[in-house]
Amino acid sequence: MAKTILDMDVVIVGAGPAGIAAAVTASRFGLKTALVEDSPGPGGQVWQETPSGRPWSRRWLNRLRACGAQVLGGTTAVCPVDQRTLLVETLDDHHVLAWRHLILATGARELLLPMPGWTVPGVFGAAGLARLAKNGWPVAGKKVVVAGSGPLLLPAALTLKRYGARIALIAEQAPIGRLIGFALACMYLAPAKLLQAWLYGLRLANVRYKMGCWPASVEGDVCLKKVSLVHKGLKIAIDCDILACGFGLVPNLELARLLGCSIQQGVVCVDQWQRTSVPGIYAAGEQTCIAGMEHAILSGRIAALVIAGQYQEARPMLGACSRARRFGHALARAFALRPEVLGLADQETIICRCEDVTAGQLQPYTDWRKARLMKRCGMGPCQGRICGAALSHIKAWPYPTARPPLLPTRIATLIEGTMAVQKAANEAKGDQI
Amino acid sequence: MKLTCDIAIVGAGIVGTACAYYLAQEGLKVIVIERGPVGGGSTGSCMGHIVVLHDSVPHLALTSFGRQLWQQISLGLPEGVEYNQCGTIWLATTQQQIQQLRSQQTYYNQYGIATQLLDQDALCDAEPCLRKGVAGGLYVPDDAVIYPPAAACYLLAMAQSNGAMLLQGCQVMAIGPDGSIRLQGNQIIYAGIIINAAGCWASQLDRQLPIIKRKGHLAVTDRSGAVLRHQVVEVSYLQSVRQDAGASVAFNVQPRKTGQILIGSSRQIGAEGTEVEMPVLAHMLQRAVEWMPILANLKVIRAWAGHRPSTPDHLPMIGPCPGNERVWLATGHEGLGLTTSLATAHLIANMIAGRPCQIDPGPYLPGRLLQGTYA
Amino acid sequence: MPRLVTVKIDGIEIRVPSGTSVAAALALAGKQITHRSVTGQQRGPFCGIGVCLACRVTINGQPGCRSCKVSCQEGMEVITDG
Numbered sequence: 098m099a100k101t102i103l104d105m106d107v108v109i110v111g112a113g114p115a116g117i118a119a120a121v122t123a124s125r126f127g128l129k130t131a132l133v134e135d136s137p138g139p140g141g142q143v144w145q146e147t148p149s150g151r152p153w154s155r156r157w158l159n160r161l162r163a164c165g166a167q168v169l170g171g172t173t174a175v176c177p178v179d180q181r182t183l184l185v186e187t188l189d190d191h192h193v194l195a196w197r198h199l200i201l202a203t204g205a206r207e208l209l210l211p212m213p214g215w216t217v218p219g220v221f222g223a224a225g226l227a228r229l230a231k232n233g234w235p236v237a238g239k240k241v242v243v244a245g246s247g248p249l250l251l252p253a254a255l256t257l258k259r260y261g262a263r264i265a266l267i268a269e270q271a272p273i274g275r276l277i278g279f280a281l282a283c284m285y286l287a288p289a290k291l292l293q294a295w296l297y298g299l300r301l302a303n304v305r306y307k308m309g310c311w312p313a314s315v316e317g318d319v320c321l322k323k324v325s326l327v328h329k330g331l332k333i334a335i336d337c338d339i340l341a342c343g344f345g346l347v348p349n350l351e352l353a354r355l356l357g358c359s360i361q362q363g364v365v366c367v368d369q370w371q372r373t374s375v376p377g378i379y380a381a382g383e384q385t386c387i388a389g390m391e392h393a394i395l396s397g398r399i400a401a402l403v404i405a406g407q408y409q410e411a412r413p414m415l416g417a418c419s420r421a422r423r424f425g426h427a428l429a430r431a432f433a434l435r436p437e438v439l440g441l442a443d444q445e446t447i448i449c450r451c452e453d454v455t456a457g458q459l460q461p462y463t464d465w466r467k468a469r470l471m472k473r474c475g476m477g478p479c480q481g482r483i484c485g486a487a488l489s490h491i492k493a494w495p496y497p498t499a500r501p502p503l504l505p506t507r508i509a510t511l512i513e514g515t516m517a518v519q520k521a522a523n524e525a526k527g528d529q530i
Numbered sequence: 531m532k533l534t535c536d537i538a539i540v541g542a543g544i545v546g547t548a549c550a551y552y553l554a555q556e557g558l559k560v561i562v563i564e565r566g567p568v569g570g571g572s573t574g575s576c577m578g579h580i581v582v583l584h585d586s587v588p589h590l591a592l593t594s595f596g597r598q599l600w601q602q603i604s605l606g607l608p609e610g611v612e613y614n615q616c617g618t619i620w621l622a623t624t625q626q627q628i629q630q631l632r633s634q635q636t637y638y639n640q641y642g643i644a645t646q647l648l649d650q651d652a653l654c655d656a657e658p659c660l661r662k663g664v665a666g667g668l669y670v671p672d673d674a675v676i677y678p679p680a681a682a683c684y685l686l687a688m689a690q691s692n693g694a695m696l697l698q699g700c701q702v703m704a705i706g707p708d709g710s711i712r713l714q715g716n717q718i719i720y721a722g723i724i725i726n727a728a729g730c731w732a733s734q735l736d737r738q739l740p741i742i743k744r745k746g747h748l749a750v751t752d753r754s755g756a757v758l759r760h761q762v763v764e765v766s767y768l769q770s771v772r773q774d775a776g777a778s779v780a781f782n783v784q785p786r787k788t789g790q791i792l793i794g795s796s797r798q799i800g801a802e803g804t805e806v807e808m809p810v811l812a813h814m815l816q817r818a819v820e821w822m823p824i825l826a827n828l829k830v831i832r833a834w835a836g837h838r839p840s841t842p843d844h845l846p847m848i849g850p851c852p853g854n855e856r857v858w859l860a861t862g863h864e865g866l867g868l869t870t871s872l873a874t875a876h877l878i879a880n881m882i883a884g885r886p887c888q889i890d891p892g893p894y895l896p897g898r899l900l901q902g903t904y905a
Numbered sequence: 906m907p908r909l910v911t912v913k914i915d916g917i918e919i920r921v922p923s924g925t926s927v928a929a930a931l932a933l934a935g936k937q938i939t940h941r942s943v944t945g946q947q948r949g950p951f952c953g954i955g956v957c958l959a960c961r962v963t964i965n966g967q968p969g970c971r972s973c974k975v976s977c978q979e980g981m982e983v984i985t986d987g
Contacts, residue, residue: 135955137924137976142954171975178808188975189967206956218937218949225953229973233922233929234950319947320937349956450951450959453944467567470574470679471610477943478752478831478958478969483951501806505752505829505958505969508815512826515812752961752969753943788943829969 102521103167105131107404108183108196110174110352113141114154114390115382116202117161118397124164126405131167131194133185138170141204142224157394174203174352175510176501179522181377184514191510193517198377198404201353201365202397205383207249207343210487211448211456212441213314215342219321223343224249227256237261240337242324244268244312247345247432248290248389251297254304257341264304265337268326270311270344271432279431286424290389311438312342327437345432347486348384354499363489369415370408371400379404388425395421439491449484451477459488465497478505535561535695537882538711538721540702540735543573544867545860546727547682548875550689556879560694561719562686563711565701569682572729572867575804575836577748577784577794578678579761580869581618582643582670584634585768588845588893593866594641595889596873597672603872610680612787618673618761619648619656621781621821622665627765631668638670645670659757659824675761675784675792678868685871702728705735709856723882725858730839732861739847740899741862743837745801746794747811751828753789760785764821767795779814781821791828793818795865797838804835840864841899848874848894849881852901858882859896912981927972927983928960939972940986962986 107123109116112134120132132139139161161168169192175184183194207222214220221229223243230236241262243254246269254264269276283291310328315321324340326333348364359366359374364385371379379400382393395418402411442448444457452473459468465481465488468474474488475481481497488494502511537553539546542564554560567574580600583593600613607613622628635645648656648667656669686696701714705726711719726732726739733739767780782794796814801807811833819826841847841862851857860874877894880887907922914934921930928950931939937949939960950960955974963984964970972983 136974173974176808188964188970206954207952209952209957216942216946216948218947220951222952222954225951227953229926229928229950229953232973232976233925234932235929450942450948450957453942453946464567466570470567470570471683476832478829478961479956480832482956500832500834501808501811502830502833505831507827507829507967508749508751508819509826511808511830511833512812512816512819515808516816519809754968827967 102182102193102195102517103131104195105129105197107131107198107200107401108133108194109200109202110183111141111202111204111382112136112139112168112170113202113204113382113393114157115204115393115397116141116200117157118394119200119202119381119401120166120168121157121160121164122398122401123404124166126407128405131169132161133169133172133174133183133194135173136170139168142228173504175506175514176503177356178515178518182518184510186506186510191507191514193514198379200397200400200404201358201373201378201380201384202382202393203349203352203384205346205348205387206482206486208345208347208486208490209342209483210344210438210441210490211446212312213443213446214316216447216450217315217317217321218319219317219338220315220340220342223253223341225343226339226341227253230257230260230262236339239263239339240265241339241341242266242268242312242326242335242337243341244310244324244326245343245345246270246434246438247343248294248428249343249346251294251301253341253343255297255300258301258304262339264301265335266326267301267304267306268310268312268328269306269308270435270438271308273308275431276308279427282427283424286420286427287391290424311435312340313441315340344434344438346383346387348387350384350496351480351482351499351503353380353384354496355501355503369419370403370411371396372403386422386425387429388421389428392418392421392425434490442491448487449474449477451479454484465494469497480504533561533717533719534721535559535719536722537561537725538563538719538723539725539727540705540711541571541726541728541731542568542682542686542696542698543571543727543729544569544678544682544685544871545729545863545874546725547685547689548871549725549727549860549878550694551685551872552875552879553882554689554692554694556883560689561697561721562689562694563697563700563702563713563719565699568686568696568698569679571731572836572838573682574679575748575834576678576746576838576865576868577782577792578676578681578868579618579784580674580676581761582638582673583866583869584637585844589866590637590641591889592846592870592873592894594643595876596870597674599872599876600674600676601672604674607681608684610677611684612677612680613674614676614785614787615672615674616760616785617669617671618763619653620668620670621660621762621764622667624665628666630765631666634668643670644672657759657762659822660762661821661823664821669760673761675786676868681868702735705857707854707857723856723858725860725878727860729861729867730837732839732859738900739859739861740842741839742799743802744840744864745796745798745804745835745837746865747796747806747814747833747835749793749811749815749830749833750786751791751793751825752831754791754828755789757824757828758783758785758791762821777810777813779810779817781817783818783822791825793825804837806833806835838864843899846870846874846894847896847899848877849891849896852897910977910979912977912983914983915985921977923977925977927962927964927970927975927977927981930977931962931972931983931985936985938985
């Protein structure tokens with residue numbers, strides 16, 4: 098029944114680089130900090146510790162272990178109960194976290210775009226499949242086409258290769274010209290990234306890499322058989338087992354939206370101190386700008402320093418943080434999606450995978466509300482996370498309003514969590530009298 | 531360009547579209563004006579039950595007539611409307627409530643409404659997931675559930691096939707006693723009769739309308755197999771409906787054709803916004819779990835809130851405004867808009883045509899709540 | 906050599922390295938299909954990061970769990986509806 102509430106100075110949602118950096122920093126100043134993470138352990142998409150692989154950055158994870166912050170793994174943010182509490186759920190339990198400061202570090206997810214056949218088992222997100230492989234998904238011996246866009250395709254392919262997959266092709270939709278321009282910009286903005294890309298290149302030396310090439314359709318019935326791609330105006334068909342396909346990243350904005358934080362141009366609005374439009378709520382990392390790990394760490398640290406009142410220490414980081422954001426903007430320009438990849442779906446292609454709503458069925462509708470009302474588009478368990486992101490790119494539909502719960506949540510959690518908050522509020526009232 | 535028509539309907543919710551459905555059938559030139567999506571107001575956020583309700587004689591008359599009309603068109607409804615004649619079971623826990631169900635049954639019998647009393651065992655067979663020891667129930671087999679926005683869309687499409695026209699994205703700024711409607715951007719439409727079917731927003735067009743919003747919360751589960759077979763409502767739902775102050779909840783669940791369970795219901799007065807209020811939602815869910823413990827472990831995929839257009843005597847306002855035969859009302863249906871939409875439209879069509887109505891329209895005439903002439 | 910844990914998938918026991926996700930255990934057990942879509946199509950894990958909810962299964966009696974987000978624990982019982 099109604100359990101006690103965990104009283105925290107700082108609650109951080111998301112234990113990727115931004116969340117970890119924020120937790121480590123906040124704890125340094127004696128702030129009672131909780132770090133909520135949807136995955137079993139901390140690390141996010143980049144730093145996750147895996148059963149068979151090594152962590153990418155042991156240093157930050159060690160600091161996290163040592164810092165005293167409470168790490169709640171396997172814990173999903175459900176919704177705020179009132180203005181200063183967050184309800185969270187685990188596999189078989191739930192908690193209420195009361196916060197004085199909240200840092201949103203929910204990161205980003207891959208943009209997954211509809212194309213004919215993309216619902217066939219064997220089609221995955223690119224970084225998503227790498228993540229699955231790190232957690233034991235058997236890719237060894239599988240023939241994989243890695244496709245889509247963005248700098249994550251290379252490390253994803255590398256991870257898959259390390260776990261024994263045969264990479265048939267890496268297809269990047271961006272044209273070669275734009276990527277060369279980007280590489281030049283990187284020399285100024287982020288030379289380390291260039292080096293990293295070159296190292297990936299070395300390790301993927303015998304893998305085919307095509308620029309200006311994108312997947313067009315998938316064939317297969319119970320499982321995937323063949324992927325068709327377009328390159329230089331020609332169709333290439335590749336027999337394979339898996340298509341690992343992501344078209345860059347989109348920020349996870351659902352929690353920010355539910356909390357009423359202002360969102361503009363697809364990211365959470367923050368000032369230079371990472372403060373959102375809602376007092377007491379900060380945002381850091383990819384949901385404020387898709388700019389990679391350095392930006393995530395810096396912005397997470399800045400948010401925590403501001404909370405601790407350490408503006409002196411934070412101020413010198415502002416320059417690097419804004420440079421990292423500029424790198425993010427250059428990244429977005431270089432890997433901007435070509436119109437062709439936004440128009441892959443045909444009439445029969447399913448757009449909303451939860452409710453099996455096809456492109457043809459959506460054709461009469463001009464906005465989300467109508468599509469939702471009439472066709473249930475985006476009304477399934479993922480609540481439009483996949484089709485919403487896709488349609489915001491394909492049809493430029495703004496995201497629908499967020500409603501609690503953020504993810505499917507046990508009814509018992511909603512009842513007991515809310516009652517716990519009410520009980521505490523009543524007791525507080527009693528104390529005052 | 532000057533737009534003229536016989537009938538202009540403000541609002542393309544279930545009531546407005548039902549009016550368009552019947553009036554266009556009569557060969558009248560109908561224009562429906564809607565500022566948002568079709569079925570996007572209360573219609574788009576409500577439960578979608580087609581139930582006979584026995585709160586009062588006029589309620590029973592209107593709901594049973596409405597249900598009968600739905601049944602008549604049910605075979606022609608497209609699949610997307612999800613018409614599902616699952617029946618309603620009213621639940622009683624105390625002997626007093628069993629008595630209440632008995633008198634409800636007698637009452638229904640007089641109106642020719644089929645019912646069946648269920649004892650404890652029969653109830654257990656009918657709904658195995660209900661908590662044990664519920665004293666009994668009254669099964670009303672002809673009640674149904676429906677997916678409301680799709681129903682509104684269907685009715686409108688049928689009206690359009692009979693020549694009705696939809697003006698969508700148009701905000702009505704004012705309606706005049708001379709049958710004029712001023713739209714945003716100052717376009718004027720002249721109508722023989724204006725029907726204000728704007729639901730909760732009807733009083734924005736006519737300040738004297740005594741319509742208040744009653745907020746309600748709903749939650750829907752993930753697809754969860756055959757947990758529920760009928761719409762199930764606790765008898766004290768009626769008390770919740772009548773309660774005029776504060777927030778109240780009552781157990782009301784529906785099986786949707788999708789395999790999901792729709793969980794209601796709550797009623798609040800004086801809550802303007804449609805944001806989900808966790809205390810109300812939790813209270814409502816707890817009530818549901820008390821009746822069906824199995825729900826505790828199911829997952830809610832979405833919760834939302836909406837408003838019901840409510841009148842002081844909980845009956846809709848159907849018919850001409852007193853003192854002005856050109857402005858009619860079809861609003862104030864509270865939680866029964868779906869059930870009574872076709873009946874409302876049928877009454878209006880007959881009154882406009884000067885034909886006798888199948889049920890007495892007297893109890894629903896706006897004159898009972900409005901004095902003086904329409905300004 | 907990582908520790909092994911035993912999980913039961915649709916009634917059949919399988920041993921996997923500790924830390925393996927339930928989604929991966931399902932694939933190791935030859936079950937790449939986790940559920941049927943609303944129109945009856947076979948579907949398996951897709952996004953890999955807990956967003957698409959395509960990999961939902963029943964774990965220890967809890968329906969609707971994202972198998973990609975849960976690590977296998979000794980004695981876990983998993984049921985798919987594929």
